[in-house]
Amino acid sequence: MEIKHQSLSLQEKLNILADAAKYDVACTSSGVDRKGQKGSLGNSHAAGICHSFSADGRCISLLKILLSNDCVYDCKYCINRVSNQTTRATFTPEEICTLVTEFYRRNYIEGLFLSSGVVRNPAYTAEQMYRTLYLLRTRYHFNGYIHVKAIPNAPAELIEQLGYLADRMSINLELPTTESLRRLAPHKSPASILKPIAQIQHGIEDYRLSIGKDRRMERHRTNRYLSGTIFETVPKQRLEEKAVPVKTASSAPFSSQGKPFVPAGQSTQMIVGASGETDYQLLLTTQYMYQAYDLKRVFYSAYIPLNEDPELPAPDTPPPLLREHRLYQADWLLRYYGFQASDLLSEERPSFNVLLDPKCDWALRHLELFPVEINRADYSELLKVPGIGVKSAMRIVNSRRTSCLTFEHLKKIGVVLKRAKYFITCSGKMMYRIPVEEAFITRQLIGEDRRKSWELEHPDACRQLSLFDDFHIERNG
């Protein structure tokens, strides 16, 4: 093994460790605004900045790498599990630092996303990660974005120190129920995952209180105009805590003294389709994580079969991309539109409609609330209309102050009328003579929607013929 390590070039290491890290989905560089400073490199924008888009259409914002793909654990779904025969590589902290600063100077990346397999033991791994970040922030004067994974079971002091250097931290929940975690990730326990999450949450709270901010993270401004959102301090419906393992006791309070501690908040990630969880369970867990741990984001990753194992789906199973897409749509409904998980799904209907997006689906089950009058309805009512988003609802509210809006105006404002027209009136009139009937509207909407979901499941299945590629005609004669 050692000889192999030495012979790998930097390029090979980078390829191996980027390849091993790519199944982690979080690549956002958002959540913190930081000005540049003379003498150091970089700044940060709260909106996040993408720097490229890879062939799978996912954004590349951060240099997403593992410190090492050497791992002592044997999680069934993971490509780096100890029982896999793959080439193992490990970066030195200096290598990572030069890569980050040189890439950043050329504007390739927005910062670093550092994760790692568990080398030797969690403490050693976390220490190596800490050394990397420390060098990067102090000796290399890097002022850009850093997202670091906390290693489950690592000592609390190391996690705390990592938090002072990073902008965002995350620990992957991976599987939302205890049983599937025990089955597929035998070395991890719910407690070992939730303990650091709670620890980071308390660190963030202390830091925020110490600089005079609210204890909880800022949410999108639309939430201020809505009632009954999941972020209200006293949520209307407290979820029963049995859905997710119980929150562990909080750790000792930090003495942060105003030093930024994970200012961009923490996130987590769940695998979709590796074990038998329903969409409802996933969404409930999502909501619980937002409410109980004040996470900034929950990510979903469609399970891609990498290992053969009797416990896992067969290797040729296509990744459940549509399901992942629906979950993200629902996640947005929770965070921006004031929906609750229980509005969208229930025990009886635990899966999303394949043909309709969650908001349309919800609207069709609540036709008693529609049609909504565009010139009168308040912001929260507008938000519930399919085809009207956060931006267009705000534009409607602002522009209708001066004069009445018509369908023509709505189209220009950015409302998707092909969905919205069934649910709205302008000055008391619908766009066409549309019966407000569930069966009729469903048929109409599905006709519109089917093409889109088919395209999601079969990307690039239909495309334009190309003389050069399909008939092998040489360019330049």
Add this chain to the structure above:
Amino acid sequence: MNVFTCENNLEAILTCIYDAWASKLGHRNLRLMLEPVLEPELFCDYIHTEPDSEKVSKVIRSIWKKISAEAWQMVYSCAMSCVPEKPDIIYRFLLYGFAYGRRALEMLQEPAVMEFFALDRRVTNEVHHYREFIRFSSFPGDVLVSHISPRSDVLTLTAPYFADRLPSEHWMIIDDNRRTAVVHPKDEDFYLTRLDPEEFSRLSIPDRKDDPYPELWKGFFRSVSIQARENYRCQRNFLPLWMREHMTEFQ
């Protein structure tokens, strides 16, 4: 119909707006246009306007005072766009702006305001794209040089961002279409300059042989994509083909 024409730069456009307004010919009876006028129409009087810094500052001051600072920013970015109708679009918006004040920015149902917003959005979106997709290459002497061929004149709008981001680096961004460049010496303020052909050709040769990082980046770019999820249409949506010309990973 009277047509006021001007050159394609900020001062000329603002002066043109001032002159058109001051002519008192009636807003309906006049139009603003960029020079050169390639297809003159019958029954139109073409009136050329010369840039005048006093008129420019008057227009800017009125926009600030009567509408808002935000409106001025939008006027500025619209003036940077590549759309030939831009002087007229700005003029039509200012009619509303001066009549209704800052409320005009919310009157999206008026076609003139809507068109103005759409133009502003086009430019700011392009500016944002260049924040994301500008690629620097390292030249001898630790100078970072980037070439772009933007549709709108985005240099003055992107430079402040990079000045904040890379304050202690020598860098320059060159607009290949307009032969202009923003130059930022280490720890100093940036400035805008015009490149003569000789400078331009000297800076256009990418000197990458001794720089390992472009290759490392390309390797990373390839390995980070997941084969089972390949989706080129999605990639093209986010990263249009015309922007890829100067991007390291697509060369």
